[in-house]
Amino acid sequence: MERKKSNLAVSVDVTKSKDFLAIIDAVGPFVCLVKTHVDIIEDFDQSLVQQLQDLSIKHDFVIFEDRKFADIGNTVALQYSSGVHKIANWSHITNAHPVPGPSIISGLSSVGLPLGRGLLLLSEMSTKGALAVGSYTQEAVRMARAHRDFVIGFIAQRTMEGIGMQENTVDKDDFLTLTPGVGLDAKGDAMGQQYRTPRQVILESGCDVIIVGRGIYGKDPGLVDEIRAQAKRYMEAGWEAYQDRVSA
Ligand code: BMP
8 A cells, every 4th residue: 555655445346357357457556456256257267367466466456355255164264265266366365244253264264374365354334224333343343353363454434443442451453444335426326335435434434445346447347548547536535535644
């Protein structure tokens, strides 16, 4: 993030590998991270993974497969390491719902730790009516604190710093907060998504990274110049809000 002066992550939720790679190559210079949902790609094969890794090196970004694991330890270890996608082989970080309890972290870390991978826990969600609130969020943060060797942060709507801690605790967290539900032009979509601006997310809510999908690639993945311009716009808005937060 510091090297590229970017706290922008782009979520590339398209179904064709040609569009997927074209968007990533266009936004690459502006992002610290690319977030994927490889299970929506219709023509997925292992060569796509190789090309994604090449782009990650070319543009210096981290790869995050947004897999949202949510099962027992034994099952998530298999889903993470095996199957068609073999996520652990190529995705630097992935994420999990804390709903099964700490065993989900043990299962995933048995695969990911030896490979130097990291995990994000979903302690909140951006959607209307989300159930990840209150004590659920607090327990997610406690789970993360108990597994600092593998958990590097959260998908959440605000910083999780200090949540669930006793008052006067001197212990400080050092987790990242990556936040989806970010848009400069829309307030939401027709399926419950809710958007806030980079300023609200980074400056007011103390998050670190903005995750932007449709706000950048829009409706037509072929408009590469427009996608590049939007990526630059979101990168500048995110970084300016971050600079304002750290200098406040
Ligand atoms: P968009 O900016 O187009 O709404 O996309 C948001 C992305 O972030 C999607 O890939 C979605 O799966 C993900 N996401 C989210 O929107 N809210 C959450 O709480 C967690 C997510 O992973």
